[in-house]
Amino acid sequence: MNKASLYREAFEEARRFQDDMARRLGNDFAATASMEWNRDHWWTWASDRAIQHITGERFWLELDAKSFASVTRENPQRMRMLQRLRDLQNQVNQNGLNSFEHKEASRAEWARILNRLLDGMNE
Numbered sequence: 001m002n003k004a005s006l007y008r009e010a011f012e013e014a015r016r017f018q019d020d021m022a023r024r025l026g027n028d029f030a031a032t033a034s035m036e037w038n039r040d041h042w043w044t045w046a047s048d049r050a051i052q053h054i055t056g057e058r059f060w061l062e063l064d065a066k067s068f069a070s071v072t073r074e075n076p077q078r079m080r081m082l083q084r085l086r087d088l089q090n091q092v093n094q095n096g097l098n099s100f101e102h103k104e105a106s107r108a109e110w111a112r113i114l115n116r117l118l119d120g121m122n123e
Contacts, residue, residue: 001060002058004060006061006063013037014037014038016065017037018034021033038090047110050114050118051085054069056071064118065118067118070117073116081113081115081117085117088106088110090112091106092110
């Protein structure tokens with residue numbers, strides 16, 4: 001099983017984003033690129049990695065071993081929760097389509113479902 005570190009991968013992803021911003025816009029923008037990545041990309045990136053973990057696609061060291069591959073077709077309730085989580089991700093990531101309040105409510109539900117999946121709980 002290929003085990004990876006969320007911290008290491010997140011750092012590398014933010015660094016790639018920073019390098020890309022510096023290359024496209026100049027070195028003056030590199031300093032703010034990490035903040036931008038954290039603000040605009042971290043939540044979705046981390047959530048995608050948690051989904052990889054609970055579906056058994058990739059083991060992340062910082063996540064509980066008990067939750068690895070815990071969402072399977074044999075558990076339709078957890079599969080429905082995962083589908084709802086993905087639907088919420090899509091809703092939140094569609095910029096300009098929802099009000100701030102709606103996005104915040106969707107993010108709260110997204111976090112609640114993801115935590116329940118990581119904790120091994122059903123709805």
